[in-house]
Amino acid sequence: MTIDREDLTAFLVETKETLSQIETDLVIFEQNPEDLELINRLYRSFHTLKGNCAFLSLAKLEAIAHGGENLLNTLRAPTARESSSIREIINILLRVVDIIKQITIALESTGAEGEEDYSELIAAIDNLQDFDSSPSATIADPQAETPPAQSNQEGTKTSGLTDNFMRVDVQRLDELMNLVGELVLCRNQIVQFSDLLNDSSFLETAQRLDLITTDLQEGLRKTRMQPISTVWSKFPRVVRDLSLGVGKQVSLELEGEDTELDKTLIETISDPLTHLIRNCIDHGIETPDLRQAIGKPPEGKLFLRAFHESGYVKIQVADDGAGIDLAALKARAIELNLIAADRAAALSEQETLNLIFHPGLSTAKQVTNLSGRGVGMDVVKTNINKIEGNINISSQPNKGTVFTIEIPLSLAIARTLLVTSGGDRYAIPQMNLLELIRLEGEQAVKSVEMIHGSPVYRLRGQLIPLIYLNEQLQLDQNPNRAKFKDCSDDRRDGTLNIVVLQARDYPFGLVVDAINDIREIVVKPLGKQLKQISCFAGATIMGDGRVALILDIQGLAEKAHVISDDKEIDLNTESNIAGKTNDEECQMLLLQGLDNRRMGIALSRVARLENFSPQAIERIGQKKVLQYRDRLLDLIDLSAILNPESVNSISDSTNQGLLQVVVVNLDRERNVGIIVENIIDIVDQRITVKSDTDRAGIEYAAVIQGKVTEIIDIEALIAAA
Amino acid sequence: MADKRQFCTFFLDRFFFGIAAEKVQEIVRYQNITFVPLAPVEVRGLINLRSQIAIAIDLRLRLDLPPLNDDRLPLNLVVRVDGDNISLLVDDVGDVLDVSDDWFEPVPETLTGKVRELILGAYKLENRLLLILDVEKVVDLNSSSIA
Incomplete structure (x- = not known):
């Protein structure tokens, strides 16, 4: 039997949504077993699912969904809800959800339901139903119960708004976003041109174009935005399962579920968030006995908060657990040879916390099936860094731990600082920017100290290593650039422009020929021929139509050895630049x-x-x-x-x-x-x-x-x- | 009757080259090139190709040919490889030619050096040789720099 591919895709998309809604509802229901509206909603979800399966002749799925529907029906009887078996029923229903997921994955990849036998599960369902012998008495057609809203095929949306929505392929939106990006660049060029032309009617048109483009860009950006609840919806279930698994009591509190961010970003943060949640439940929150012993309520709290702040979305994962044991963390790092004992002693609290992100570190005294296998936090950090985001930890003993993730609203358009070096412009992502320093004349000469060939600048008493962009990019050595040599000579007797940047929490100064201005740019990837150059994150087209490179500050800092893999400050020296090894030094x-x-x-x-x-x-x-x-x-x-x-x-x-x-x-x-x-x-x-x-x-x-x-x-x- | 093939032709130093026509996207006059530090030498930089960013490869350098005179500007012959647009800087472009497979020869013995590695073969035209460039190899800068 073959199913029309398009029907199948539509079914899969819809089923995914339905399932996530069912999961959320089930977990809520467990806590509010008296909520009949919730049961009805669950019932309708299963019913729609069953109907869809029947329509596509997916016999196995239909049987399982049917089982789930029947089981739900038993919950309508007060006897079933009072009994302690409610958790058992919820467990079975969640298993039903899991199995339906499995089958849909099989459907997605092979087009068939797969060969697995689920009769055991169905038998278990039937078994559970036995304690209510008259299920059909309470069954009513769900459509009839709440007539106005239920004609929708979405199953999950309870309002009648469904007709106003349509599904759009994300790729189509991506293409549109690209086009708008180009329009933005074209607009920039026209606006620049209109300034030169000095024609009032043209200027007016250009201004209108400017406005419309901005609106269009904003509007399209909004269509790509999704509330963070699309990822969060799976967490109540995750938290429930995890905490049951480790014998802890955890309640999840969500705040700012409506906070929106770009769809591609939503997908990327899903795994890191899951990992952080696991970490909090596994390592953070204590067992109920222990909590009571130290005077905390037995139930631990896990908070998920999302909010907008200065152009970024911040997501916090926090628990009220034991906090991170700094001494244990250090001891573990030393034990694993990640850091030398004397270095560890010198680490500040924050630096110690950051050890968590060291690849290969795990503080769990024993490996559980949840986390603590020694992979994870470094991957979390890498994934977040990939989308130009940041993650920070703060922790207090016995008060808990807070992970804060900062990610940009959208990846396609970035705020950057434009600088010039060797006659070319480069864009620096604002994320990395700390401050700008301009030193003139005498001051420029005095404040940069050359300590054994390594330039250092004293920023309010703190020594920060300086790197020269033209040296790092070898602009002086390139024969094509010889004509720009003059520019760099100017710098020596004149002003010194330092951009203070931050890579992996370590500040350093980047010396450039000139600092231009802050500009919103459209990020374009570099071709694969240039991918291996770690100093660049991409390129963009400026208002005058020329291409400018976007600096990858992390990559640049690593190249200059300002930060090294074990995150120690390593003042760069001539010998480093020349590429000599200095491991032992x-x-x-x-x-x-x-x-x-x-x-x-x-x-x-x-x-x-x-x-x-x-x-x-x-x-x-x-x-x-x-x-x-x-x-x-x-x-x-x-x-x-x-x-x-x-x-x-x-x-x-x-x-x-x-x-x-x-x-x-x-x-x-x-x-x-x-x-x-x-x-x-x-x-x-x-x-x-x-x-x-x-x-x-x-x-x-x-x-x-x-x-x-x-x-x-x-x-x-x-x-x- | 043997099959005919279409080639986009261009000039480079004293050679006459061809690239399979279906791989050529367009020909654009010289554009401002943004230099990319630390890039392989053959990469002249990046150009703005109607709001898309394309790498410009100095084909003379790539083939170990002497640089073009300063007073002449190269043209961008834009090829499409694996979904990326890449500009090859060439001296001048010629016609699109239909050539018969009968005229095809393996790489001539007289050719040496990089040119030899990067061409698929040659077609004997009436008055000159048309060298067919292996575009995929030409734009794959990473592998050949090791070789």
Whole structure:
């Protein structure tokens, strides 16, 4: 038997919707067993489904849908609803839904119902019906019960609005969207042209074209929008099944179900959201006993919130569970060799939380069938990043965890900052943008420090690595670009334009020749010949008809080694750009200690370099402190500790100049300032010669730049202070 | 009577080339090209082809031929491969020719270098050879850069 392909497609689309409606209704019904309207709606859904199956001669499906319909009918009898078997009936009905799904998948791929035998399920259904011996007594034609709304074939929509809707192939909308994209570009060109032409009637026409195009674009964008409830509708079921499976009580609260976003985006976020929900139920929410023991209600809460904020859709998945155990997370990461123990100790709270996204990490003490297999969160992040989105976590012990996903409203049109480098324009997605800095003359020369060939900029005291766009893109080396060499020379004596960007939570500065303006652009993919260039996310056509490339900030940062795979800041150096390997190398901040001794601190521990006047130092008992960023910063005088006999420590000496303080991160909450005599350099060097030392506060001695250098052990130094 | 085939012909350096006519989308005069940093050298950049973005491949470079004189601008011969429009920069275009399969010859021995790798064969026309370009290979920059 063959079914007309078109009929089948229509049936499949409709069945999918019906099933998702049935699932949602069943879960609601479980909590409100007295809601007769709900039973009627469920009944109608099954009835329509059955009818459709019969129409297409899908015997198996029809039998199963019929079974489900009958079973529902038993629920109309109060006896059935009172009995404890309601959960059992719901379970069976959900299984019916699953099996219908399975069959529809088989139908979709093969065109046939498949060979599976479902008589066992049907028998189970019949079995359950037995406790109500007179089902037919309450059966009424659902059409007759609620006459006005039910003539629709949709089955799922209870209002009579159905006639005003029609199904449209998404591909057709995609094509239209493309055309409108082109219209936008054409409009931009015409508007630019009208400015030149200075003809008032043409100008007027151009303005009208401008308005109409904007409306059209907006209108079409809306047709592609779907409420987020299209994905969320499956979650009540997911949450119910998962929580039953792990013996937890979880109630799901949805907020902002009407929030709309682009259809393609909706599809992409479905899997990540499911994963996050699993994670919350599996790891976040505690068992009822445990919850009661710590004074929480036994039922855990899971929140899904969606809302619009500054051009983005934000989706939050939150639970009121145990929160993320930072110590366990670190221990696990160390155990799995994802991070070295000393690095882990230095991580801030946020950095530790971000370890969750490390590929191959799982904190579950045991692997369950839900999650904890060690794949997942990194995939979630990758999927969200793919659609230009971001994910953040915040967590509080015993209060819960919040995952916040930010995604753009639509992918096709993006807000970007236009910059110029080497004579060409490049677009930077606004998502990555933090701030713009323009330095002129003297200031430009002074504020960029070259530390061993690595340019660094002090942004309000914080060191951020600088990368030059023209160097990264090798614009100077290309013979075709030789004529633009002049532009880059200008930069050296004139202004310096820094675009502060963020890739994977790490800021860095991108130096460009000029910053133009913010522009909405239509993103077009690059052909496959250029796909392997990680620096570009796509291209667009500008108002003047020329093509401009869109920078992929993540890719660019990775190329420049500003961020590396283990998410550590790695100040880029000439040697990195030249492509030399420096895996074994480690970056050291070189200091001049007492008696001209050379000392080093691992740069990974250094948060900032600051200068203070000696008068700023205050004392609390024996401790020296400094008011720093609204906090007290404990100060450690390096020379006083390493050389206790010395009478004059640096800070006591009537020093005429400023004190140099290296601010070191202990953890998120605490910083310590180390007063040093002089900062010499930052080196990037393989440390080959190491010798142990028993001096307090010194980890080992090594040869750096041909001189013996003592490497400071920060923890020991603090202990000694 | 042998089958006839249609070829779109064009000139490049001292050679006369042809591409199967059904693969050619259109011919467009020279356009502004946006340079793509870090791209393979054969990629001259991107052009705006009626609001679609197309890669422009410098066919002379691709075939190891000397560059075109500065005073002459190439033309875009736009081909369609796997659904993508790709512009091949050529010196000049010729007619669309109907040629008989009888005239087909495998790659002539006299040809060497990249040209030889990227052509399917040649048709002996009355006064010259028409070299048939293997378009798929020409636009596949990734594989040939390894070879």
